[in-house]
Amino acid sequence: xxxxxxxxxxxxxxxxxxxxxxxxxxxxxxxxxxxxxxxxxxxxxxxxxxxxxxxxxxxxxxxxxxxxxxxxxxxxxxxxxxxxxxxxxxxxxxxxxxxxxxxxxxxxxxxxxxxxxxxxxxxxxxxxxxxxxxxxxxxxxxxxxxxxxxxxxxxxxxxxxxxxxxxxxxxxxxxxxxxxxxxxxxxxxxxxxxxxxxxxxxxxxxxxxxxxxxxxxxxxxxxxxxxxxxxxxxxxxxxxxxxxxxxxxxxxxxxxxxxxxxxxxxxxxxxxxxxxxxxxxxxxxxxxxxxxxxxxxxxxxxxxxxxxxxxxxxxxxxxxxxxxxxxxxxxx
Numbered sequence: 001x002x003x004x005x006x007x008x009x010x011x012x013x014x015x016x017x018x019x020x021x022x023x024x025x026x027x028x029x030x031x032x033x034x035x036x037x038x039x040x041x042x043x044x045x046x047x048x049x050x051x052x053x054x055x056x057x058x059x060x061x062x063x064x065x066x067x068x069x070x071x072x073x074x075x076x077x078x079x080x081x082x083x084x085x086x087x088x089x090x091x092x093x094x095x096x097x098x099x100x101x102x103x104x105x106x107x108x109x110x111x112x113x114x115x116x117x118x119x120x121x122x123x124x125x126x127x128x129x130x131x132x133x134x135x136x137x138x139x140x141x142x143x144x145x146x147x148x149x150x151x152x153x154x155x156x157x158x159x160x161x162x163x164x165x166x167x168x169x170x171x172x173x174x175x176x177x178x179x180x181x182x183x184x185x186x187x188x189x190x191x192x193x194x195x196x197x198x199x200x201x202x203x204x205x206x207x208x209x210x211x212x213x214x215x216x217x218x219x220x221x222x223x224x225x226x227x228x229x230x231x232x233x234x235x236x237x238x239x240x241x242x243x244x245x246x247x248x249x250x251x252x253x254x255x256x257x258x259x260x261x262x263x264x265x266x267x268x269x270x271x272x273x274x275x276x277x278x279x280x281x282x283x284x285x286x287x288x289x290x291x292x293x294x295x296x297x298x299x300x301x302x303x304x305x306x307x308x309x310x311x312x313x314x315x316x317x318x319x320x321x322x323x324x325x326x327x328x329x330x331x332x
Contacts, residue, residue: 003325004069007117008044010110010132011172012198016206019176023142026314026321027202029330030142033068033317040070042327045101050083051127052107053234057271057315058135059271062104065320074100084239088165091223093119102327107127108235123326125319127139128234132177133165137173138318143311144225147266152178152207155262157223159184159216159251160295161244162191166229175199178206184219185212216251220260228253228295245289255303267296267304268311275301 001021003208032039041100049062054077066073076083083092096103097120105113106127117124126134145151158170162183168191176180181199183190190196190251202208213219218277220226228251231244247257258267272279274294286292301308 001174002080002329004329005123006326008134008322008326009113009117009124009126010139011169011176012076014176016176016178019138019141019173022138022318022321022325023145025325025332026138026142026318027145027329028066028192029320029324030314030317039068042101042324043070045070045103045327046072046074046099047094047104047323048074048076048100049104049127052078052083052105053128054078055106055127057312058106061135061316061319062127062323063321065316068320071101071323076100089115090119092116093122095214096276097121102323113197123323125322125326128165129172131165131168132172133169133270134173134227134320135315135322136166136324137169139311139314140170140227140268140270141173141177142314142318143268143307144266146286146310146314147307148264150162153180154224155180155182155222156225156227157182157184157219157261159219159226159228159253159257160248161185161189161229162212163189164233166191166227167191170227171195171199175202175208176206178203178208180209180211181211182211182223184214184216185251186214187212189247216257218262220257223261224265225255225268226253226261226265230272230274231295241285242289245285245291245294248295252294253300255297255299258304261320267300267308269296269301269308271308271312273301275307 047066063073093116102123104125104127110129111129142156156179162185171181190328203209264296275296275298
């Protein structure tokens, strides 16, 4: 298996064997790190990390992973880059591609990262766009396999707003790998129908399935994994909070939801999570709307926190696999 020189923009571009190879490579790197074995074969390489949207887990994952592989990193935040402001995406890509061996982008429209990929001449890695979040899905799948023993045939139910990067990417990942994906949401929060159609075709080939439902009980029944995300993403206008809360409160993940799942099921959340009021935004919205928790109850979050924080750690291992595999060939 060789992915050397490939971009990592969306899981749509990869087949099941390639995705599973990245998960296997991540597990291999994770074992090496746990044993304290150096794996810094990429000494002398340098990568640029472009963050138009800030992040805790994604930035730390890329920086630690790059360091473990022996690479240097340059972090460019919204104030530290002229990308799209004084310099076009195309020109920025051409400049950075001459200085760096790979470029990560976390920001807004998928068209931006596609433009970087067309012009940089080095591998481009998607740290998150409005439409897709492929590195998160690799971490999710590694976590599911660690906790449940396998992927194929498992049922993952995503509760909440399934229209954007997490709903899209989980649906793609499940369809490619033979999992049964359920979007559990009001109908207006279902994923794009063209993408649903494509994912149903992939699922038919892999043995998986795609289900869209607004019935919470149907969505939770017998599921192996319950997944949710924050209801308002970074960069969205503040005035969407009221509508989202009104529409999605019935789809909050509660212990009643978890009690309808399969024996041994797990809960996952890509974080950050508004399960209490211990954040500035959580406290602010709690006062504004009279809530103490939003997309998931504190009881569920704390009961299943082992799987959630394993998932957060696995961001680093899977991101390491993506960078390593697209820069060099590895035998595992």
